[in-house]
Amino acid sequence: MITQAISQIFIPDTDETVNTSTYLDKPEEELFEIRRKLRPKVKELTLLCPTCFQPLILAGKKGGGFYFRHVKDSDDCPIKTTCNLTQEQMLAIQYNGQKEGRTHRDNKHELANLLSMDSAFEDINVEKTFREENPTGIAKSWRRPDVAATYIAANQKVAFELQVSTTFIDVIISRExxxxxxxxxxxxxxxxxxxxxxxxxxIAYANRGNALVFDKDAIEASKQANELILKCFYKKPEIIEDSDTVYINDYWEHVMVPVRELQFDKAEGKLYFVDSKQLKKDAESFVMKRRAEIRQQKEAEAEALRQQQLKEKELRVQARASLSFIVKENPPIHSKPKTPSERRKRLKETLSTRIFNTLEKSKSLDSLCCPKCNNNDSFYYKACFVYCQVCRSEVKY
Structure with a gap:
């Protein structure tokens, strides 16, 4: 069997992958002890290939030193030069091998235990580890769920697949x-x-924007309720209106949900809590409607401003016409009165009674005169102001 050098090893008890050189940096006596414990007949210690997750043994080089290799007659592994596996089979092996970690095993059995307490489910089954099924290597058939159960109300089988580490999208699609x-x-x-x-x-975006989580909070809530409860993350659109701008800000919301309350997506064959895609469509529809309302409001405000400006312009025109009317009502008299009495009479006719009385009382009537053109008997008034009929200048009094 021709193999490539195994540069890393997977330690299932600690869920970690370490460099071979780091692991072998131990005293010679300890390495010989590990070598014995790894032998198939002893099996006191397990170290796995990080690619195919089959058991490894510690072998000796002719010139001295140690190296890891697969057990004799082990199944194909992608790092073996004699490997005849297809790409799909290699991905399946790597995916199934990830289940050998302690974290995955412990949570798989915890989830199954909580499902068995849930009256909404029956026929709870846990996937057997590859050693119980195949002592010389991992099964290439990876289409076995971590936990399987039947939802009683719909008589529907549900496969629960735990996600511990990175999974290739092709594996995800194939399993679905x-x-x-x-x-x-x-x-x-x-x-x-x-x-x-x-x-x-x-996984989340292909499940209507939902991600189901089995963490410490979910485990505690499940134990208290005697049923399986998961923490569901879903993409929630938030509509923000800032001044004249309306837009959507998406964020991940989460809520604790009993599995029995999840929705069954018949088209995709998955479980979800909230249809985030529909929420996004509804939000986009609202935003478009709100933007149209804001646009119409701005157009109405612009039209109201235009009408106000037209009205103000019209009032200015009317004001000028009114002033012209006053001037026409008090036409200038080019012939001067020849006597003081005639002048007094003319002033009384062209000035308002209030202004005339004020001038008379202050004894300024006789001295009323335009400082620019020296006109002293032809005036007109507007409000409380007096203007010269000849040069249109204001005359102080």
């Missing part, structure tokens, strides 16, 4: 298609959701 073709619903369940990785978003 498989369950859909076999009349089962799939519920992708995250142990943590931060809406950052492609795997998270590949």
């Amino acid at each position: 298609q498989f369950y859909k073709e076999n009349n089962a619903y799939i519920a992708w369940v995250f142990l943590n959701f931060e809406a950052r990785t492609f795997s998270e978003l590949d």
